[in-house]
Amino acid sequence: MNTRSAWTRLALGVAPFALTLATTAAILMAMGENPLEAYANLIGGGFESWAKVADVAISMVPLMLASAGMLITFAAGLWNIGVEGQMVAGALLTTWVVQAIEAPSAVMLPLTILAGLAGGALWGVLIGLLRTYGRVNEIFAGLGLNYVGFALTNYLIFGPWKPPGGATMSGTEPFPRSAWMPLIGSTRASWLALLLAVVAILIVYVILRDTRWGLTLKAIGLNATAAYRMGVDTRRHVIFALMACGALAGLGGSLQTTAIYHRLIPQITGGNGYLAQLVVLLSGLRAQWVPLVVLYFSAVQVGSPRLELRMLLDSSLGGVLQGAVVLFFLLVNGFRQRVGLRDR
Amino acid sequence: MKIEIQGINKSFGAVQANADVSVTVASGTIHGLLGENGAGKTTLMRILSGYLQADSGEIRVDGGRLELHSPADAIGQGIGMLHQDPLDVPALSVLDNFALGLHRGFWQRRGRIQRTFFNLCRRFGVQLQPEDRVGNLTVGERQQLELVRLLALGVRVVILDEPTTGISEPQKRLLFETLHRLAEEGLTVIFVSHKLEDVEMLCSVATVLRAGQVVGELRAPFDRERLVEMMFGRAVVAPPFASRCTTREALDIQSLVVESSRMRMAPASLKACAGEVIGLAGLEGSGQRLFMEACAGIRKAQSGHLVIDGVDLTNGRYRDYLDQGVAYVPASRLEEGLVRGLSVREHFVLARQRAGFLVDWEAAEQVASARIAEYSVVGTTGSRVEELSGGNQQRALLSLLPDSLKLLILDHPTRGLDLGSGIWVWQQLHERCLQGTVILFASTDLDELVDNSDRLLVFSGGKVSQPVASAEMSREELGFMIGGVNL
Amino acid sequence: MDSAIIIETVRSVVASSTPLVFAGIGELLTERSGITNLSLDGSILLAAMAGFAMAYVSGSLLLGFALAMLVGALIALVVAASSIYLYQDQVAVGLVLTLLMADVSSFVGLRYVRLPGPSVPSLSIPGLSALPWVGTALFSQNLLVYLSYLLVLGVWIWLYRTQPGLRLRSIGERPEAAFARGIPVNRMRMVYTGIGGALVGLAGASYSLCVKLGWSHNHTAGMGWIALAIVIFGGWHPFRVALGAYLFGALKSLGSLMQPVYPSVPTQVFQAAPFALMIVALLLVAGDAAAIERRLPARLAPLVRAVFQHGTPAGLGRRFEQG
Amino acid sequence: AKGGGAGEEFVFGVVLVGPYNDHGYSEAHFKAAEYAQENMDNVRFVYLDKMNSADRPNTTMEQVVDDMINEGAQMILTTSDDFAADTDVVAAKYPDIPFVHFTGDHAKTAEAPENVANYMAQMEYGKAIAGCAAALKTQTNTIGYVGPLTNDETRRLASSAYLGASYCYEKYRGGDADDLRFIVTWIGFWFNIPGVTLDPTDVSNDLINSGADVLISGIDTTEAIVVAGQRFDRGENVWAIPYDYEKACEVKPEVCLGTPYFNWGPSYVRLIERAMNGEHAQTFEWEAPGWSNINDPDNSPVGFVQGDALSDDEKALLDEYIAALASGDAKLFVGPLNLQDGTEYLADGVDATPDQIWYLPQLLEGMEGASS
């Protein structure tokens, strides 16, 4: 097989999706459901109206930010499972600011953005310190801190930040309007949040492509010892990378509170930290592909409640559709490499 | 056993490592295999030992055709190989390494294995403790272990790929004695080396490879010039060493003590003048590496002082060392020196662009292309470093060094390089001395040490000698000091 | 607390940690061969679901365990094969499988949520269970617990007393050397990853058929990560891995036992404790064993070595390209 | 619930917090929706289960209700305490759609928009009966309570169980209530969320290890009875009282002392009828059991199924207690009662007001466990 021909490349590009559809269709048919109906419902649920499109758009925001951050840590060769915790930290600091300060939107919104950036960055530094000075693998440091973050959220919601009417799992009191990100018309989408996500992706794209820092991170990811010998302070840059990722993810968490839920809820991250892992892998670690991949993920997410209402299929089908594509993408990639190697 | 290698071809991508190679090795002889770097020696031997599969060609043993698909097949046929770097498991004990692959049974019968081990050790005068961790042994000891293991397997053909790069004179003598004895017992030995005197001492026949092809075969006694010409296609002579030492004191090391998890070094002191070359002699793992790393700022010293050009750098940040003009060139180039996956150009950005937020790709390209031309690196600025050959990787690493340096530290600067490349590297280094750079280098090659340095520091088991002028040292004496005598 | 409570608690801890022992030992075998199977959290979930569903439908515990082990082995083999034959990053594939299998288990297992099904019976060992203290705590258990004792001991013997075990240790440490000694490295890696995966599957079924009976969404989530951390904490040594599993079980129990005792401490503290303690445990063993050893009196050396020495297989996670 | 004809069909949407088949709280609501669909003409329901941020990250109540209304829903029932704030927000967006939020009180406090009603059944009595059954059975004089999260409702229900237990322990077993241990361990949510809550399986085991031989479940799912059944199979004398769902005893009848359960069906019918007739209003209902027969499926919102593990004598005593509750001879929240920290809650002989019961600030004196 000639892996360089345009047709082959197209076929290999489409293959992960085709394989995903084929496997899920097989499962659905085994369960006695009509897969075509399911897919139609899913797509319809995501795009049938402008309101739905707006829903898809806004749910892309935190995932884009988390993915943008994760691109940075990926460049440095880090498996940053701790993005969830970083989002939590951003959301917590944002909530604290909103509760502590009374101010008009023009002051409040920039403050919440800063709080999100700072909260996530601090959390990232914590993981970085554990990793560099504590020699704890970042996977476990990040994961453990995720759970700590959730416990902290619950503690705050049930303790110091409980609404006057009594604590529930539904979260804190709603934020005042001054802390709501401005919406597009009557939709749920916020233009400012979208703008922030797009800017973040662009910044990360430039950082990784054209800056010395991006190259430094790449060198650390590929060979930390050699990078250190060339004069790169590897520990500091690992911490910086986690900090930068944390800042973006923290902003994502912050926007979950100010643009989507308008309060702090227990699982404020919405699982976007874990999904970002899939997004970044599926984008082949390239920033320019992230928005498209996120669009797919968000559309599946927004479309799946309708699938359930109409066909009584469990929500986990959405997760299967997301995860399977990434798995097949990796496998097809491997297949391509294998065939490519034989070619030579 | 008589071995006939016939018409072997082997390519890696575009590189043809072996082209129609045919060699015949008579039974009971020690057969030399020579050639410059990248000539294809290791590849050929790996094919013979089942580690690699040839693209075409065949191997006959005592007239019968061999089908080798894995090292297991080769060992089954009585062919064993001692690899260029000891191919053992450092984390396991000597006895475990010895036993690994030796028996097919289920239980590990330690008593029986140990008896076999001791018997062989006694026979060949090898002294190894069965419970030692192999990672703690010297390279020489590891080679001995490998050899003993191969013999226990009952091999009839032993292949040794550059076995003398990391071992001491006494160890080398012991090895050669053993090999002679084996040959007398009827074993066939194939000996791969760059060192002509080793081949002269040991072999009765030598085959020379160049660019993957056999260029000829000579019998003892060998004509040195002819061998060199066959290897390189021309005569190669090293210019005599001329000291560039000045009177200005540039380096002052006072009672430096360094320790690692394995050893604690005795205090070492050294004063060197600008332009001086100091060789660090000793077996691998005798403390040279700790010493160099401390001098380079990569490792903290426990006590003592390091003063460069009047600036006390002791235990400063690594960056301060770099800024002060200290550079370190590690022995394992791809592990510690270069970043696999990055291009030559990107290396120049990392090593040389210190300011600015965005990368100045144009400037990087200019510097990179100028430097790789100057250092005759075969490759482009866009080549990834792992695509370069070993010798070219070393050239690239040297080309990355800043133009002016106060202290240049090199670990085995010519390890694995052939004669020609080695001479070229030393020309470059000696030129740096003209600018007043102090050079510290470690090597296990006595010739390299004596021929290229002003003075020597001898390391042995963590102890360090006073600096001695290399011109006043005989190789004999040096060999004893390395072995720990008179230190 | 009186001794009866302590003995009963220890007994519960041993029983409820048994799946972690299986998963930890399984991952130990896999990692000893040089492959990191990071899919544990998802594998355990899917295996728990599949094992329960099969036992529920067929009424046979054995079939349930068999299916779970098959599921675990297959997932592990995907990780190994995509690394060995398809050049993919083991960590990436493992993570994707973790997330994917959690959803697959929810989706496929929907019909089996909260159904009462068969469970592994308990069985006191005559004689041993009459011993004071340890009798009740260790030998008045169920069959799986005894199986886990045997497994830990067996794996130790395998690793340190047999030829195949020596070969296993070598392929994870230095695959090149093992290959040169005639060991088919990649084939062995597939085999051990499969076996390790099967044990992970066994862990899943132990949850749904023995420890946390039945199936529900995310029934065992988080346990796979704990098992992975325990392997590191245990320094890839079977006894220490088992000890790590029991320690973790004890900490979990402490969380619920301490809550009524300290009503003023926010309950969330106890809830997050296991995972926070996971980090602390890893911090503890991350120390430089040799450096610590040199600074302490020689008498303590064996203790330090036992606690801190971590034999990360040197070839872990590294692909090996056979010639 | 698929398909269905057009015409004057009335569609209502139900949002469930856990899986519809959890054998607990959510399944009880799901069965109620089915009950309404069966017992009313031309009524159909759509539902979405597992509506909690762990199972369904990133799906907001607003999106769900939008989708339900798209599917034709004319009335929305949100069935978990957790949905209080979300219900208010969404109800404001759809002022013409009747909303009922179960277990909450925003209609009472008028925090909610006009179109939100609250409904809750007086499970206090169900829990008290459960406590009584536990007290009748316990051999170790120790009762374990597996609590969900801590709030007004859960404190109220745990305390009710304690009051029922104390009453029966003194009255029918002749003991001193001070000798009865009542241990509450909170898992942290309505059901297990790994890594976030304590594992109810562990909690149940640890309660038994601490000496409790009867477990009363306060959570949405069945772990307590599952664990008790497992320990029973080992030969231990332990029992359990599950919660929420009428058939929860079926998990392990041998250890089941009974189940207090919600029978939301009749209330669903009444609330839906009211909405169909355009009479929906901002009401707060807190309905007592149908004392004539608390297990009447068409009448009583709270019931108690007696379990197989009760002896006939115990069943008779339990019936006696139920009758006493019905007649008002046995009262639950009546003084003297102190709060856990020793402050007075009710003076001697004083009946609690409904608000004092609804907003119980702490566990009661005599109970072990955290109050918040």
Ligand SMILES: Nc1ncnc2c1ncn2[C@@H]1O[C@H](COP(=O)(O)OP(=O)(O)OP(=O)(O)O)[C@@H](O)[C@H]1O
């Ligand atoms: N990636 C790296 N490669 C090589 N050397 C490094 C690297 N990272 C750090 N170093 C340096 O190597 C040396 C040894 O590292 P180590 O962690 O043992 O430092 P340390 O002296 O104990 O310092 P610290 O007190 O910060 O832990 C230190 O000087 C450290 O700065």
Ligand SMILES: Nc1ncnc2c1ncn2[C@@H]1O[C@H](COP(=O)(O)OP(=O)(O)OP(=O)(O)O)[C@@H](O)[C@H]1O
């Ligand atoms: N695995 C490999 N992949 C790609 N190229 C290889 C590989 N092994 C060897 N080569 C290339 O094949 C050629 C011959 O290499 P070989 O190792 O046989 O040389 P050699 O004669 O042993 O050299 P040296 O003296 O440096 O050890 C070189 O150009 C080398 O770069």
Ligand SMILES: [Mg+2]
């Ligand atoms: Mg340190």
Ligand SMILES: [Mg+2]
């Ligand atoms: Mg070679």
